[in-house]
């Protein structure tokens with residue numbers, strides 16, 4: 119499509135009643151309109167309407183938080199697609215994995231994309247945390263966001279751990295046997311935690327179902343809620359920490 123026709127088309131869409139009913143701020147090309155466009159959109163309002171130019175430099179964040187979020191999005195999409203082929207039942211779980219490998223078209227690609235994105239997310243979340251620590255971005259007023267971050271780190275690790283059992287092969291079975299035994303070593307409540315996690319005393323059908331529900335529903339929902347709070351907090355804490363001003367006199 120020639121550029122002029124495309125521009126006219128975009129103009130017409132942005133002047134339409136449908137556009138105005140969704141993006142209330144209207145258009146005007148002023149700073150105020152830009153700010154309102156961010157503040158009045160349910161998704162954008164989590165983010166700051168303005169950012170310090172310095173905080174956008176790659177050296178400030180290495181985009182590690184954004185990359186972590188990117189891998190999380192890939193995991194949600196590929197996870198939903200995998201759910202179309204997987205049954206959390208003892209006779210079928212392993213066979214479904216083999217079907218993904220040999221029968222489903224692009225099944226190997228789908229499964230590996232999910233696996234590798236999970237490994238990447240664990241690596242990136244640690245890298246992001248070290249970056250925040252190294253730059254001192256955890257200090258007030260960002261200490262609450264650091265705590266939210268710690269919860270996100272735990273959720274990421276739990277997502278990884280619960281996903282490990284789902285292929286129901288020897289590796290998963292023994293990994294979860296060892297992992298749940300470690301949990302039972304916690305003084306006083308250890309045995310109860312293990313029982314709650316497995317839905318019994320053994321790694322069997324109950325455990326598979328519990329891990330499936332945790333992996334596909336409870337933990338992803340918790341992650342989405344805490345990620346939303348995490349992004350909203352960045353805005354409330356005055357944007358990203360871009361370091362001390364280079365010339366304090368210049369502010």
Ligand code: HEM
Pocket residue numbers: 179180181182183184185186187190243246247250255256260263264265266267268270271274345348352357358359360
């Ligand atoms: C699912 C996991 C996580 C996601 C998706 C995520 C996402 C993000 C994003 C996109 C940012 C914006 C700047 C950047 O890219 O660095 C950010 C900032 C921040 N994150 Fe995370 N994060 C996660 C986990 C963590 C963890 C584990 C911690 C620390 C324990 C943490 C602490 C912080 C803090 C304190 C900031 C503000 C930093 C600043 O103002 O410069 N986050 N996060």
